[in-house]
Amino acid sequence: MAVRKLGRTPYKQQIADDLREQIADGSLSPGDQLPTEAELEKRYGVARGTVRQGIEILINEGLVVSARPKGHFVRERKPMVFRPQAEFRPRPYTPEMDAFMTESSADGREARQTIEVSIVEAPAEVAKRLQLDAGQLVAVRRRVRFLDGEPFNINDSYFPLDLVQDSEIMRPQNITQGANEVLADLGYRQVRALDELYVRMPTPEEVKRLDLSPGTPVGYHVCTGFTEEGKAVRVAVTVLPGDRHVVSYERRRETDPAS
Amino acid sequence: MAVRKLGRTPYKQQIADDLREQIADGSLSPGDQLPTEAELEKRYGVARGTVRQGIEILINEGLVVSARPKGHFVRERKPMVFRPQAEFRPRPYTPEMDAFMTESSADGREARQTIEVSIVEAPAEVAKRLQLDAGQLVAVRRRVRFLDGEPFNINDSYFPLDLVQDSEIMRPQNITQGANEVLADLGYRQVRALDELYVRMPTPEEVKRLDLSPGTPVGYHVCTGFTEEGKAVRVAVTVLPGDRHVVSYERRRETDPAS
Numbered sequence: 001m002a003v004r005k006l007g008r009t010p011y012k013q014q015i016a017d018d019l020r021e022q023i024a025d026g027s028l029s030p031g032d033q034l035p036t037e038a039e040l041e042k043r044y045g046v047a048r049g050t051v052r053q054g055i056e057i058l059i060n061e062g063l064v065v066s067a068r069p070k071g072h073f074v075r076e077r078k079p080m081v082f083r084p085q086a087e088f089r090p091r092p093y094t095p096e097m098d099a100f101m102t103e104s105s106a107d108g109r110e111a112r113q114t115i116e117v118s119i120v121e122a123p124a125e126v127a128k129r130l131q132l133d134a135g136q137l138v139a140v141r142r143r144v145r146f147l148d149g150e151p152f153n154i155n156d157s158y159f160p161l162d163l164v165q166d167s168e169i170m171r172p173q174n175i176t177q178g179a180n181e182v183l184a185d186l187g188y189r190q191v192r193a194l195d196e197l198y199v200r201m202p203t204p205e206e207v208k209r210l211d212l213s214p215g216t217p218v219g220y221h222v223c224t225g226f227t228e229e230g231k232a233v234r235v236a237v238t239v240l241p242g243d244r245h246v247v248s249y250e251r252r253r254e255t256d257p258a259s
Numbered sequence: 260m261a262v263r264k265l266g267r268t269p270y271k272q273q274i275a276d277d278l279r280e281q282i283a284d285g286s287l288s289p290g291d292q293l294p295t296e297a298e299l300e301k302r303y304g305v306a307r308g309t310v311r312q313g314i315e316i317l318i319n320e321g322l323v324v325s326a327r328p329k330g331h332f333v334r335e336r337k338p339m340v341f342r343p344q345a346e347f348r349p350r351p352y353t354p355e356m357d358a359f360m361t362e363s364s365a366d367g368r369e370a371r372q373t374i375e376v377s378i379v380e381a382p383a384e385v386a387k388r389l390q391l392d393a394g395q396l397v398a399v400r401r402r403v404r405f406l407d408g409e410p411f412n413i414n415d416s417y418f419p420l421d422l423v424q425d426s427e428i429m430r431p432q433n434i435t436q437g438a439n440e441v442l443a444d445l446g447y448r449q450v451r452a453l454d455e456l457y458v459r460m461p462t463p464e465e466v467k468r469l470d471l472s473p474g475t476p477v478g479y480h481v482c483t484g485f486t487e488e489g490k491a492v493r494v495a496v497t498v499l500p501g502d503r504h505v506v507s508y509e510r511r512r513e514t515d516p517a518s
């Protein structure tokens with residue numbers, strides 16, 4: 001924790017970096033109070049305004065909450081575990097994943113979601129994955145999921161319109177059996193999926209839909225679902241703010257390459 | 260592309276947000292030139308300095324490169340595909356993953372890595388996953404992987420010291436057969452793994468090791484490997500700058516829940 005003299009790094013950034021590192025390595029735990037502004041002022045030999053700017057960076061990243069006049073605290077929120085494998089395998093099948101889910105997932109929080117269904121021209125990234133021509137129509141179910149009233153993530157699922165236009169998928173309501181089962185009933189059972197995960201800063205639309213600080217990076221998860229014949233029938237885009245999620249997978253060694 | 264009047268969003272941020280969105284949705288493709296500073300000045304009705312600050316944000320996030328006096332361009336770099344499943348399943352087994360790897364992965368670039376081996380007290384997050392007491396010793400192989408001379412990612416693998424202390428894992432050289440095979444030869448064959456992926460801003464150490472802009476968010480991937488008996492024998496931490504990676508998994512529907 002010595003004051004580093006990096007010519008190129010502004011002090012506010014140094015202060016944010018040091019505190020972020022302590023949060024990352026666990027020396028500052030969720031719920032802990034940060035050193036006071038006076039302590040940080042002394043430690044770094046900078047003005048109070050600079051200390052506040054450093055803390056603002058962490059508030060903006062969603063790592064710290066302000067509870068003045070008491071001070072600043074490491075955010076307590078437990079991450080939500082996003083487990084893409086759940087759709088094909090509801091229960092974890094390794095003891096490690098079982099333990100991880102129990103330990104990490106936020107229990108007892110009230111979940112709800114908003115759902116909007118619309119018909120749109122396929123965005124380029126969706127058209128490409130659904131093997132559609134640009135401008136072809138797709139149905140999209142846009143959901144924002146809330147925990148305890150707080151927006152947690154966005155899930156937008158796209159389907160080729162001609163496949164689903166007379167189905168339950170078009171209704172802006174929760175689908176009890178799940179959209180995947182509706183697709184299966186229509187003759188498009190998904191047996192494989194490809195997941196892509198990108199890491200980037202949020203777009204203004206994401207900031208708005210998720211009530212996010214613009215300094216909070218997001219995971220951008222794109223899942224494409226395929227039938228046995230290799231037809232892509234669904235693209236699900238999930239936007240996962242980094243301050244409130246962990247993405248997790250369990251894997252097993254393949255003993256038989258043909259399996 | 261109308262000028263938005265958001266009271267709370269500074270102009271430089273608006274400019275960055277708009278351009279980032281165009282890069283994300285593909286209206287600006289890799290290699291494309293951004294609108295000139297004069298054009299942006301006019302479009303937003305702001306001073307040249309503000310336009311430059313907006314562009315600086317995107318340079319800092321790794322999305323844009325400056326090639327003055329010609330202008331600013333969308334970064335061309337193709338992402339590296341990080342496929343955690345590769346260690347247990349070298350070849351993809353779905354046609355979709357095959358196609359995705361071929362299309363997305365950066366071919367023909369020269370790969371090299373630096374390797375340092377040291378013995379350290381287990382960091383808290385490693386000790387917890389290896390079921391060690393705090394302060395117990397672990398061997399760590401720290402690698403930085405380069406493509407065409409540019410640092411791409413960090414991979415730090417931790418092993419309980421008593422398991423590996425007389426093995427090839429302790430030598431700071433490439434292990435031809437892979438560390439997992441060395442562990443298997445020692446009697447600790449990994450048959451399962453748990454992956455966790457977090458999204459956050461980089462630490463100063465990561466910025467330094469990866470020659471990263473501090474505004475580039477990173478994926479922080481933690482893989483814990485287990486033997487048949489459930490003993491954790493390896494924790495591999497991979498730091499993936501968001502501007503140069505996509506993490507990808509292939510999944511299949513489980514037909515037999517007991518399998």
